[in-house]
Amino acid sequence: MGCVLGREVSSGIVSESKEVKNPRVESNRKVEDVSVTKTDTTSSSVEIQNEETQEEKVDGDKKTRGERRRSRPNSKPGNLPRQMRGQQVAAGWPPWLSAVCGEALNGWIPRRADTFEKIDKIGSGTYSNVYKARDLLTGKVVALKKVRFDNLEPESVKFMAREIIILRRLNHPNVVKLEGLVTSRMSCSLYLVFEYMEHDLAGLAASPAVKFTEAQVKCYMHQLLSGLEHCHKRGVLHRDIKGSNLLIDNEGILRIADFGLASFFDPNHKHPMTSRVVTLWYRPPELLLGATDYGESIDLWSAGCILAELLAGKPIMPGRTEVEQLHKIYKLCGSPSDEYWKKSRLPNATLFKPREPYKRCIRETFKSFPPSSLPLIETLLAIDPVERQTATAALKSEVSYDIFNNYVVFWSLQLLPCLHTCVMLRPFLSVKPVSSSRGPKNDSCLLCSLNSG
Helix, strand or coil: CCCCCCCCCCCCCCCCCCCCCCCCCCCCCCCCCCECCCCCCCCCCCCCCCCCCCCCCECCECCCHHHHHHCCCCCCCCCCCHHHHHHHHHCCCCHHHHHHHHHHHCCCCCECHHHEEEEEEEEECCCEEEEEEEECCCCCEEEEEEECCCCCCHHHHHHHHHHHHHHHHCCCCCECCEEEEECCCCCCCEEEEEECCCEEHHHHHHCCCCCCCHHHHHHHHHHHHHHHHHHHHCCEECCCCCHHHEEECCCCCEEECCCCCCEECCCCCCCCCCCCCCCHHHCCHHHHCCCCCCCCHHHHHHHHHHHHHHHHCCCCCCCCCHHHHHHHHHHHHCCCCHHHHHHHCCCCHHHHCCCCCCCCCHHHHCCCCCHHHHHHHHHHCCCCHHHHCCHHHHHCCHHHHHHHHCEEEECECCCCCCCCCCCEEEEHHHCCCCCCCCCCCHHHCHHHHHHHC
């Protein structure tokens, strides 16, 4: 999705063979006043029923073949009994949409296009356009993502539906929330309604007016890892973590967006998945080497790239081709060990195995980084996916430990008229969002007045 689901809109209907390109796209957003704050990252746990219902045993006797066929569980997420699909169509949902993601539509009614007023186009991509709009029923500003697809083409509808189903199953302060769908029974178009977010991380990082502090980097990383932890615990891989897909509001809240490439996964029941995912600069080495058996470690590699990028002030491995990207990875992170080559059996190993091994030099390259950040960067940018551990483990690292056990300094990202750093010290878990006020004098700065008081 991108800046407010719009800096780079790569989601929508994507096939498993889609290759992610364009690591950076210019944002239409202005850098406005943003302050770093903390949210309660505890998941507001929402019960999700198991997709695969167990067959009931009948007095210990085996069922006949016909009985087994009739009682076979409905394993496809989104499928509903015909009667319930009929009820959804009667409520106004298009039959083709109810057929592929009926489960995700439960409890909702379709919104009409004339209940929204478009304000501005804020993003576009191959498969979707994103608009800033106003909900005429509530007056709230929202983001409308219009997805382009062919409702007569099963594969096209399938990938569109997967994004909706995934978004409906996620509920976390650091994951963007799908608030509704705009369509009609006779319509072939579809808008996804999201909460509006003022910024994206890539847009802020690219602005000369913004220089992230160590405290801000820690806060954003904690929110990113908290959101990823929720996704992974719900069996969802994002598969396209990058700055333009990390949205930020004016209170400093970060939310993971653009689940167009996301997929369900179960570490206990693995199935082959495409390696053609994740934007090139943030793509882990195993995907570049053709891996189809992977898990949450691919998102963690991307998170490691984000962490180093925020501290360095620029992308750390901006390759132009897959070969160049692998070369940059080897130069920074070292080449895989002989043991890894043997156990991984990656499809492209013989093509991209270097003649001479590369030495790992992360600490030497990033020696100017805060010492507390290096252990986490080392872990997240491990060549062996197993060594990247989990988002839960990353949240317990020193860079996040500082956030919970010390005081955190809050700065406004707006260049305040007082021309000095505005600081407010509070215990992190008890701080509420604070926005700076605008004015020509020092006493017009809210943070300054709070700090002096």
